[in-house]
Amino acid sequence: MQTMQETKTDGAVTFRKPVREDGAAIWELIRSCKPLDENSMYANLLQADHFRDTCVVALVDDEIAGWVSAYITPQDPDSMFVWQVAVSEKARGIGLGTRMLSALMTREEASDCKRMKTTITLDNDASWALFTKFAEKNNAILDSEAHFTRDTHFNGEHATEHMLTITFREAVQQSAA
Template sequence: MPKDLADFDTLRPRTLTMRRPDSTDGAAVWELVRQCKPLDENSMYCNLVQAEHFADTCVVAEMDGEVVGWISGHMIPNKNALFVWQVAVSPKARGLGLGRRMLEHLTARDICTEATCLNTTITKDNEASWALFRSFAREIGGKLSDRAHYTRDTHFDGKHATEHMVTITLSQSATAQTAQAA
């Protein structure tokens, strides 16, 4: 392909959409997560079930029809808390603020209106996740705190780094502002 045509293709406006997933997204989500080290890979079946059973608390982002972003999450039973399990952004969509935009999209959904906090776990060395959740907390005016939660020796039999429970406060006004912006 001539260079001028290749450059034109990269300058072409891209269409980005965010939506609830469905079971047909499972394979594409699985492949996306595999591209996003250091995320833990789950089975394709797990991603299919997440997309189908937890669609209201998961997000798929598509650029020109291709899955380039994913958030898996759920409301924690008997608590006013949203738990975000994984955030994946394709290398093709990095630098667009997509991770934060998907979090904003998710927290603006009706199912999350009762959530007073967002929880996630992050290993200390996952700089990209720390940056994402700190940016999100700043954007919504939430307070971020963390503490060791799933520890290397107690929970992972020494085979995985300690996961820190990150908690971000979600105020109703911040959630409403995010909903208006989305």
């Protein structure tokens, strides 16, 4: 059973923690959002089950239209690492990505997070725009540097991933109030 802490309605969109029964629908959403990297359905099932406190599903008309997978990094418990953001084609243009990130960061589980991190390739304009907008909305400092490089980490098979770090000047919980 979901508590009020786990579910939040914002206009016509409901944001909630995923449940394991969402795994297949999350996998289908990601598959429909090219060029997002696809993981196995099992990986998405594990995210929805084991990492539910730091993941978000957005429902539009009772269907999963958005997904954020994230976790608090073991090496840096003050940082929330966002692994993936997916928004269905029917839900684009309403700021759903930014709203899901806000829903995530206003949860109790994120209350000690001073930073949000993610990795993005230089050619991923949509992700750069999303995280830049989120940083601006939260009056945060945005920084980036090469993190996983094409030759060193990807054997030349994938573009360099840049670590984008958003450092909050104040707790996101306060700014959302």
